[in-house]
Amino acid sequence: MLAVVKKPRIELSIQGAQAAEIVDWLRKKYDVSVLSVEKEDALVPIESTEFWKEMEKNRVGNLLAGARLKAGLTQGELAGKLEIRQNMVSDYERGKRSLSPAMAKRFSSTLQVREEQLTYGTEKPHE
16 A cells, blocks of 8 residues: 655555554544555556645645755745745745746755756756
8 A cells, every 4th residue: 555644745655454554543643645555456647646636736836845855944944045034935835926937046046956856847858
């Protein structure tokens, strides 16, 4: 069984007789999505799951939050480095604010990642 706890973001692969029982226990405290139960069920492409669809709604914000966490910074610390308010970083990460090219450049420079990683997840395809 492949399960995801949405907040805090945790991915679990649980196998064995009590897998469903463990997921039920987790559901008492966290919002859990089960992505796949491998018994008789066929594997499901992640792109067709509700979890994936929810994550895609705010792709840029999720990529930005991931880059910030990878850099080991809190929203407040990143805001201080960018000389903006912490709630602005939060707004970008939650998709409440659009990331302009100028702001993407500032974030990428501060987080030491390529701009394309913040906006596309990978480099732009060559045309």
